[in-house]
Structure formats: C-alpha cells, structure tokens
Amino acid sequence: MVSVPVHCPYCHSSEIIKAGKQANGTQRYQCQNGRCARRIFLLQYRDRGRVPEVRRQVVDMALNGSGVRDTARVLRISPTTVIAIVKKSRRAPTRQSHVAAYSSFTRCPRPARTRRRGG
Numbered sequence: 001m002v003s004v005p006v007h008c009p010y011c012h013s014s015e016i017i018k019a020g021k022q023a024n025g026t027q028r029y030q031c032q033n034g035r036c037a038r039r040i041f042l043l044q045y046r047d048r049g050r051v052p053e054v055r056r057q058v059v060d061m062a063l064n065g066s067g068v069r070d071t072a073r074v075l076r077i078s079p080t081t082v083i084a085i086v087k088k089s090r091r092a093p094t095r096q097s098h099v100a101a102y103s104s105f106t107r108c109p110r111p112a113r114t115r116r117r118g119g
C-alpha cells in the first residue's frame with residue numbers, strides 16, 4: 001500500500017481528511033486547519049475555472065485593465081466564469097495580498113456630488 005501525502009493548496013496544512021466525492025467521482029478533501037480560508041478542495045479540477053492558479057490570473061488581469069471577454073479568451077474559460085470570479089474576489093476574506101489590493105481599489109469612495117444652485 002502506498003500513501004500519498006495531501007496538502008491544502010491554500011494554507012499548505014497536512015491536516016486533511018477525505019470529504020466524499022464529486023458527482024463525477026473525483027475525491028474531495030477537507031482542510032482541518034480552522035484558520036484556513038478554504039475548507040473543501042480537490043486535488044485535480046476538471047473545470048479550468050475552478051483551478052486556483054487560473055482564478056488568481058483572472059483577478060490579476062482584471063487589476064491590469066483586461067476586459068471580461070479578453071480574460072476569458074486568454075485563459076480559455078467562460079466570460080460568465082470571469083465575472084463570477086471577479087465578483088467573489090472582492091468579498092472573499094482571504095489573506096492573499098492581491099485580493100486585499102483589489103478590494104481597496106474598488107472601495108474608493110465616489111467624489112461627493114456638488115450641487116450648483118444657479119440663479
């Protein structure tokens with residue numbers, strides 16, 4: 001018997017338990033680290049839009065001014081997936097610096113409206 005050590009791709013903890021299977025039969029794993037931002041993960045995603053590295057690239061491209069369709073073509077994922085990832089990255093309470101940079105970028109306050117009282 002050969003045991004393969006599984007590490008969490010988010011916090012690199014080795015306290016991992018199996019957590020059932022996906023509908024397609026892929027094994028799911030659960031991170032037991034209480035401070036980890038992510039609990040359930042797969043070792044191999046079939047869907048490109050779920051791969052952590054691709055999701056990171058979507059946020060990076062959004063920060064660098066790439067459009068939704070532009071990002072979707074380059075990363076070979078659907079435009080609706082790009083929109084969903086960008087929306088989620090704004091509110092995700094992760095400790096990753098690029099996400100924090102993105103949320104501070106989008107939260108900049110609007111300039112106060114100045115009303116002119118013309119006579």
Ligand SMILES: [Zn+2]
Pocket residue numbers: 008009010011012013031032033036037038
């Ligand atoms: Zn973890």
